[in-house]
Amino acid sequence: MQTPDKILKEQFGYHSFRPLQREIIEHVISGQDALVIMPTGGGKSICFQIPALMKEHVTLVISPLISLMKDQVDTLTANGVNAAYYNSSISEYEKANIIESAFNGQLKLLYISPESLVVAFQSWLRKLTISLLVIDEAHCVSMWGHDFRPEYAQIDQIRNYYAHVPAMAVTATADKVTRKDISARLGLKNPQTFLASFARPNLSLAVRAQVTKSKKESEIIRFIQSRPGASGIYYCLSRKETESWSALFNAAGINSKFYHAGMSSSDRDTVQDAFIKDDVQVICATIAFGMGIDKSNVRWIIHNNLPKNIEGYYQEIGRAGRDGLPADTVLYYNYRDVVLLKDFVEDSDFKEVYHEKIKRMLHYAEASSCRRNIILSYFGEASHEPCGNCDNCLSPAPSIDATVIAQKALSAVSRCAESVGINLLIGVLRGAKTADVFERKLDKIKTYGAGKEFSFNAWQYYLNQLVNLGYLEIAYDDHMNLKLTPVSELVLKHGGKVEMAEFTEKELKTASSKPEHHKQEVDLGLLEELKNWRREKAKASGVPAYVILHDATLQELAARRPHSLSVLSEISGMGKVKVDRLGDEIIGITSKYPEGDAPSTPQQRIEKKSTYEMTLELYKQGLNAEQIAKVRNVSTETILGHFAKLYENGESIDLNKYVTEFEVNRVKEVRRKLNQTMHLKPIYDELGGEVDYRKIGLALSILSKQN
Numbered sequence: 001m002q003t004p005d006k007i008l009k010e011q012f013g014y015h016s017f018r019p020l021q022r023e024i025i026e027h028v029i030s031g032q033d034a035l036v037i038m039p040t041g042g043g044k045s046i047c048f049q050i051p052a053l054m055k056e057h058v059t060l061v062i063s064p065l066i067s068l069m070k071d072q073v074d075t076l077t078a079n080g081v082n083a084a085y086y087n088s089s090i091s092e093y094e095k096a097n098i099i100e101s102a103f104n105g106q107l108k109l110l111y112i113s114p115e116s117l118v119v120a121f122q123s124w125l126r127k128l129t130i131s132l133l134v135i136d137e138a139h140c141v142s143m144w145g146h147d148f149r150p151e152y153a154q155i156d157q158i159r160n161y162y163a164h165v166p167a168m169a170v171t172a173t174a175d176k177v178t179r180k181d182i183s184a185r186l187g188l189k190n191p192q193t194f195l196a197s198f199a200r201p202n203l204s205l206a207v208r209a210q211v212t213k214s215k216k217e218s219e220i221i222r223f224i225q226s227r228p229g230a231s232g233i234y235y236c237l238s239r240k241e242t243e244s245w246s247a248l249f250n251a252a253g254i255n256s257k258f259y260h261a262g263m264s265s266s267d268r269d270t271v272q273d274a275f276i277k278d279d280v281q282v283i284c285a286t287i288a289f290g291m292g293i294d295k296s297n298v299r300w301i302i303h304n305n306l307p308k309n310i311e312g313y314y315q316e317i318g319r320a321g322r323d324g325l326p327a328d329t330v331l332y333y334n335y336r337d338v339v340l341l342k343d344f345v346e347d348s349d350f351k352e353v354y355h356e357k358i359k360r361m362l363h364y365a366e367a368s369s370c371r372r373n374i375i376l377s378y379f380g381e382a383s384h385e386p387c388g389n390c391d392n393c394l395s396p397a398p399s400i401d402a403t404v405i406a407q408k409a410l411s412a413v414s415r416c417a418e419s420v421g422i423n424l425l426i427g428v429l430r431g432a433k434t435a436d437v438f439e440r441k442l443d444k445i446k447t448y449g450a451g452k453e454f455s456f457n458a459w460q461y462y463l464n465q466l467v468n469l470g471y472l473e474i475a476y477d478d479h480m481n482l483k484l485t486p487v488s489e490l491v492l493k494h495g496g497k498v499e500m501a502e503f504t505e506k507e508l509k510t511a512s513s514k515p516e517h518h519k520q521e522v523d524l525g526l527l528e529e530l531k532n533w534r535r536e537k538a539k540a541s542g543v544p545a546y547v548i549l550h551d552a553t554l555q556e557l558a559a560r561r562p563h564s565l566s567v568l569s570e571i572s573g574m575g576k577v578k579v580d581r582l583g584d585e586i587i588g589i590t591s592k593y594p595e596g597d598a599p600s601t602p603q604q605r606i607e608k609k610s611t612y613e614m615t616l617e618l619y620k621q622g623l624n625a626e627q628i629a630k631v632r633n634v635s636t637e638t639i640l641g642h643f644a645k646l647y648e649n650g651e652s653i654d655l656n657k658y659v660t661e662f663e664v665n666r667v668k669e670v671r672r673k674l675n676q677t678m679h680l681k682p683i684y685d686e687l688g689g690e691v692d693y694r695k696i697g698l699a700l701s702i703l704s705k706q707n
């Protein structure tokens with residue numbers, strides 16, 4: 001029997017497994033059940049595709065998304081694997097062919113939709129011997145997931161019938177309740193749960209709050225124009241918006257189409273197909289778009305509105321950068337979005353749960369700390385190192401004494417009898433002469449015009465923080481009016497001090513829009529030539545371009561410029577079958593250019609190595625964390641994160657300057673009590689705030705090194 005490593009290299013052309021893939025494959029091969037939770041783009045498919053190739057009989061993959069099935073089968077076929085899909089989209093003739101190849105033992109993987117499964121099961125399917133049962137998008141079986149599908153409820157019968165066959169449930173939804181529910185509903189037997197890290201370091205994260213329509217339009221158009229030809233998705237809440245944004249983009253010379261549930265299914269297929277084939281650059285869509293496609297080179301995703309929960313949002317942005325190359329995500333939101341979202345779920349039985357989820361989403365949007373860490377902690381993952389690839393890490397705002405600002409704002413809210421929303425309050429503070437103000441006689445109150453020194457945007461920024469910090473509340477059930485809270489009193493009556501991040505006129509900034517991320521050793525002329533060749537190839541064989549070769553593979557080709565098949569086969573994504581089928585043509589192109597010697601893969605290149613190295617260099621020159629932070633124009637916290645990482649990597653960094661031995665020992669004691677957890681929050685709570693988060697993080701680095 002071939003080993004998993006050999007199959008990975010020869011069939012898929014990859015050099016090494018990603019985290020957990022090997023463990024999962026070995027577990028499944030040994031005949032046990034598994035529940036696999038990995039973020040979108042994490043590499044779930046290989047976890048069952050490799051066992052499928054190692055097992056004697058066919059592997060049955062239940063998958064709800066017809067286009068995704070086609071995509072996976074195309075990709076497998078391009079790699080020389082015998083796979084097929086069976087659903088309502090294929091003819092009876094094709095069905096007969098598939099059934100035949102399933103029974104004569106040629107077929108290794110059979111993808112089937114839950115609807116077709118039930119029908120097929122009543123006739124031919126029950127006679128087929130299968131080796132492995134895979135349930136993809138397994139969260140669809142649970143009411144607690146965010147995408148329940150009634151057809152999935154029937155899978156348990158099929159599972160019972162194949163009780164002796166190992167089963168594997170696969171999902172990108174990490175929610176704990178859903179996880180448990182999946183195992184129960186699918187009748188998994190003592191399944192081992194494999195929970196992969198949800199970190200996707202190649203995705204940059206940015207949020208833009210309350211941007212005016214015209215600013216937003218010009219900002220987004222500039223964003224897209226600065227990424228010529230880069231595929232992107234613009235998500236909107238309403239159908240009408242998808243249409244108007246698409247029209248706007250086209251008017252700006254950006255090739256765009258819209259996509260929503262109000263269109264006929266053939267129109268939708270056409271749009272999706274054009275996007276997959278890189279014939280359309282930008283799709284403006286409601287969130288249903290993208291679910292069923294595996295397009296690996298989506299370079300950016302923008303949300304026009306606040307999503308309804310973090311898991312959905314993370315799945316949506318996860319559709320970008322599946323090839324591991326940098327991709328950008330931006331979320332625009334408005335307070336009105338919250339009202340809309342709440343209206344949507346008004347009649348639901350799970351209203352409370354949904355409201356809580358919206359609240360968490362809003363926390364994310366309003367945060368001023370590292371956004372990736374917020375997401376990771378939502379999924380129960382501890383991460384104490386700033387990611388360096390979100391807007392908050394990239395341009396942390398300096399903090400200032402904002403007591404006077406807070407006093408003005410809170411007293412204005414109080415004098416307006418807590419019955420004005422943000423915009424009107426800002427009008428009052430800035431002494432606006434508007435009808436609203438005069439009608440309600442707000443120009444007569446004492447704080448009218450008390451905040452003239454700040455712009456509208458500045459006030460918005462500060463009020464937003466006051467809400468975040470708990471000094472103000474937005475009454476979503478009372479016309480979005482601002483309300484005081486118990487802590488407001490501290491400021492208004494007891495002279496409490498308030499610190500806030502200083503307002504600066506921010507522009508949309510994402511990591512990969514900075515040039516150094518694009519600086520790679522690739523020959524751009526060659527890359528262009530390879531892309532054109534790939535497009536022709538894809539057209540001729542009727543598959544998406546990324547099925548022929550991934551963007552990451554093209555980039556590596558353009559960097560290494562191989563002159564021989566043996567060098568070619570070292571490139572990630574060049575499996576045996578692809579080298580055989582495409583090798584000569586590729587070499588024909590690349591050998592026109594001088595051979596390069598770039599052993600690092602694009603994956604390695606985007607690892608933030610250089611940033612650590614820069615910090616280390618300055619440290620060696622004798623600078624402390626604060627000084628390095630100044631020099632590098634990042635927060636001290638970021639630098640301490642670098643220190644921790646460098647320390648864990650064995651560099652001699654003196655962390656005891658930032659956390660005392662006593663504090664480390666306290667953390668150590670508490671961890672012992674908490675089963676050696678690596679999570680910050682429980683430790684912090686157990687210590688009752690005695691040691692701050694940053695120090696706990698450093699202590700964990702020290703302790704992990706001691707072990």
Ligand code: ADP
Binds near residue numbers: 041
């Ligand atoms: P998902 O978890 O969303 O189903 P996929 O299985 O589609 O993710 O994998 C995402 C991308 O990563 C695919 O293009 C896949 O070929 C690639 N991939 C998966 N495993 C590896 C690996 N070990 N090395 C390199 N690329 C990989």
Ligand code: ZN
Binds near residue numbers: 369370373388391
């Ligand atoms: Zn960050």
